[in-house]
Amino acid sequence: MDLKSSNELDLHFFKDYSKIRESLMNSFDEKISISQKVILSQQLVYSLFVxxxxxxxxxIKSIxxxxxxxxxxxGFLKKRDFNIKDLQQILIKCRMSPQDNLIKFNDKTIKIPYLNIEFFTKMFESKWLDFRIDYNSWCNVVDFVVDYSKNFDFINVFGTIFERDLALITSINSEEVTENGYAKILVKLNERRRRGVYYTPKxxxxxxxxxxxxSFLADKLGNKNDSILDDIDKMGKNELSQLMDIIEKLRILDPACGSGDFLIEMSNEIFNLRIEISKKLGQKINPYEIKRSILTGNIFGIDIQKSAVEITKLRLWLWLISEELPNFVPNNNQPLFPEMYFxxxxGNSLIGWLYEDLGIKESDYHIDDNLMYLHVRVKEAITNNLLPSERKNLFQDTDEFIGQLIIVGEKQRLYTKLDVLKTLNENLRKLVFTRDLAPNIRLSLYAIHMQLRHVQYQAVFDKFCDFIKQKNKQISLTSSDIELINPFHWNIDFNWILSEGGFSIIIGNPPYIENKKIRNKLEKQLQKIFYKSAYKLYDLAILFLERSLKLLGKNNYLSFIITNKFIxxxxxxxxxxxxxxxxxxxxxIDVSYLSIFSQASTYPIIVTCKDASSVLESNQLDNQIMIAPRLNDLKLLENQSYKKIKIKQKNFFELPNHIFEISGNISILKKLEKNESIIKLSELGTFYYRPFGF
Structure with missing residues (x-):
């Protein structure tokens, strides 16, 4: 599907989808908020497509x-006596059935396998009890899904649709919106869609x-030439095995994943590479199992919007089965779609505990009934599902922790509660990903995990607030502040990755929000505590850069498409x-000249860098940077046939204020700087300017 047809399909689809969404929203109780109506309507339509x-x-098939x-x-759902419970009945069997479930409709009996406990959770909220839709409107909904399902690049085009819905929800949530205000938001967003503001090319x-x-893999193989992956045919078995081992251990993060475009694209790259290597090694290939291992072991994402997280999971699940399934027959316990809540x-990627020293309190060493209860629950859940030989390694650490805490009581100084909680959670994660567990056990473990996470966040709460208070005495965080900010504690949720050294690759398109539009005063104060780059009229995107560099492992890679204003x-x-x-x-790479961004208010560039493993001195900046100025054709990017300029990193460092000059005129700037006869504007007075919007 080319760019033009993709845009046309997007616009045509979204126009029709908006009408369907409106009719669904009108079928809910008036007491439900507009934002909730949008989300619930979205879920219903998406569930039908899926x-x-x-x-x-x-x-799902006939027996x-x-x-x-x-x-x-x-068509079965398009019956005159349709009730939302009919759809919920199908979806709940997808989530909870311990074995294939049978449903009869018309003259067929269909079989629905166990998919996943997280599958369309919002379709079971109490708000659906008052959902009433007339028959003609319901028929229009089903016909819409049938019509667009015939010629629809489901996973990729839906990404754009998801992003647009997210933009609508964000706009609604940013203020108290009345019906009249909602209509104005739609008009504004439709105008931005017409200009192609939201479309980020595949x-x-x-x-x-x-x-x-x-670049990452070539670097890890000790090859300075990135073309090494184009020469897989020339690799021996040992080198191929080494490459496969590196790939299987990849930890790839998008810290603002949105609808998951980058995670899906990276998953595709890893999948294709693993298939190619497996063929060369003569290994048996199971596309489904390879994809499943990628989703559970390689791909990680965070987003501040819950709906974005749900959408990303859904798209990754659909990507999992986008290949022809090799006669997949799930057993009674293994879900077709893996759990992805780990x-x-x-959460808020920018605010939360990473490597900061929060200090230790006396109470941190004390064993309490709640912690003991969680330990027993996790142990029972695991014990009931593993052989004795399998249990030993999983419990060695936690049994030692708990035993020491009980023996020495409050005076012990060996382990903290967080040590125990983190280890329990890691045991739980391993169990969920490595064992075939019955749906009811999986649901129980999910509940235990969420309780463990809650207890860990509570254990950190006071220390986190004290840490903030030490940095800025004017800030006194309350529980309601924390709930609103929704901090993401990396040292809890991804502690196991940080303890391995950090993420292998971080990619994405961090949100660009101008300083004046960051309206939460408290959040601004917190950003200035955590980030050196929160300076003057900073924008939100550069904070994601700084945060991601801290999350990146030594000598590992980061690549963002990001606004150029900071350069x-x-x-x-x-x-x-x-x-x-x-x-x-x-x-x-300057991609701001692409026609797709011509009406946008931001000017994006692609920035790729490698962690230096230590702070570089000015005499260590001799590495070459490849600059691509004014790229105006996507085909040039795809073929990598664009104009390239190579400069040394120290050239940027030596420019006034370390400006990144990417237009190819760095020599002119140097001459101007050295020419002492030139009078600088700064010597005449103070001037403010905003060329090109910045």
């Missing part, structure tokens, strides 16, 4: 020899994913210095 997709893939078609299945996500992965999380503005001086002294910049 169920149709599962029928196409023969995941007899006759083929079950998507039209037949959706070519860009593909380029960033493929080239960052290639990998794709909701020359006053507020960008600190993040520029961080990039120049803590990373080795690899490339900067």
């Amino acid at each position: 169920l149709g997709f599962l029928v196409d893939k023969a995941v 007899r020899s006759e083929k079950l078609t998507k039209d037949d299945f959706l 070519e860009i996500t593909n380029y960033i994913s493929k080239n960052t992965l290639k 990998n794709i999380r909701n 020359s503005t006053d507020y960008g001086i600190k993040i520029r210095k961080i990039l120049l002294t803590q990373t080795k910049l690899k490339e900067i």
Whole structure:
């Protein structure tokens, strides 16, 4: 699907989808908020599309020899006495059945396998009790799904639709919106859609994913030439096995994952590479199992919006079965879609405990009844599902922790409660990903995990608040503040990755929000505590840069498509210095001249860098940066046939205020700086300017 047809399909689909969404929203109780109506309507439409997709893939099928078609299945729902409970009945069997469930409709009996306990959770909220829709409107909903299912690039095009819905929800949540206000938001968003503001080309996500992965792997194999992955045919078995081992241990993060575009693209790159290597090694290939291992072991994402997290999971699950399934027959316990609550999380990526020293209190060493209860619950759940030989290793650490805490009581100084909680949670994670567990056990373990997480966050709460207070005495965080900010404590949720050294690759498109639009005063105060780059009129995107560099493992890679404003503005001086002294910049590609961004208010660039493992001195900045100025054709990016300029990193460092000059005129700037006869504007007075919007 080319760019033009993709845009046309997007616009046509979204126009029709908006009408369907409106009719659904009007079918809810008036007491439900507009934002909730949007989310619930969205979930219903998406659930119909997904169920149709599962029928196409023969995941949901007839128990007899006759083929079950998507039209037949959706037609069953288009009956005059339709009730939302009919749809919920199907979805709940997808989530909870210990074995294949049978449902009869018309003259067919269909089989629905156990998919996942997280599958469309919002479809079971109490708000659906008052959902009433007339028959004609319901028929229009089903017909809409049937029509667009026939020629629809389901996973990729839906990403754009998801992003647009997220933009609508964000706009609604940003203020108290009345029906009239909602209409105004729709008009504004429709105008922005017409201009293509939200469309981020797949070519860009593909380029960033493929080239960052290639650079990382070539680097780990000790090859200075990134083309090593183009020469897999020349590799011996030992080198191929080494490459496969590196790939299987990858930890890839998108810290603002949105609808998951980058995670899906990177998953595709890893999958294709693993298939190619497996063929060369003569290994048996199971596409489903390879994809499943990628989702559970390689891919990680965070987003501040819960709906974005749900959408990302859904798209990754659909990507999992986008290949032809090799006659997949799930056993009674293994879900078709793996649990992803350990990998794709909701929270504020920018605020939370990372490596900061929060200190230790006396109470941290004390064993309490709640902790003992959680230990017993986890142990019972695991004991009931593992052989004695399998249990030993999982419990060795926690039994030692608990035993020491009990023996020495309050006076012990060996372990803290967080030590025990983290180890319990890690045992739980291993169990969920490595064992076939019955759905009711999985649901129980999920509940235990959420309780463990809550207890860990509570254990950190006071210390986190004290840490903030020490940095800024004017800030006194309350529980309601924490709930609103929704901090993400990396040292809890991804402690096991941080203890391995950090993430292998971090990619994405961090949100650009101007300083004046960061309206939460408390959040601004917190950002200035955690970030050196929160300087003057900083924008939110550069904070994601600084945070991601802290999360990145030594000598590992980061690549973002990000606004270019920080490369020359006053507020960008600190993040520029961080990039120049803590990373080795690899490339900067100016994509702001692409027609797709012509009406946008931001001017994006692609920045790729490698962690320097230590702070670089000015005499250590000799690495070459590849600069691509004014790229105006996506095909040039895809073919990598664009104009390239190579400069040394120290050239940026030596420019006034470490400006990143990416237009190819760095020699002119140097001459101007050295020409003493030139009078600088700063010597005449103070001037403010905003060329090109910054």
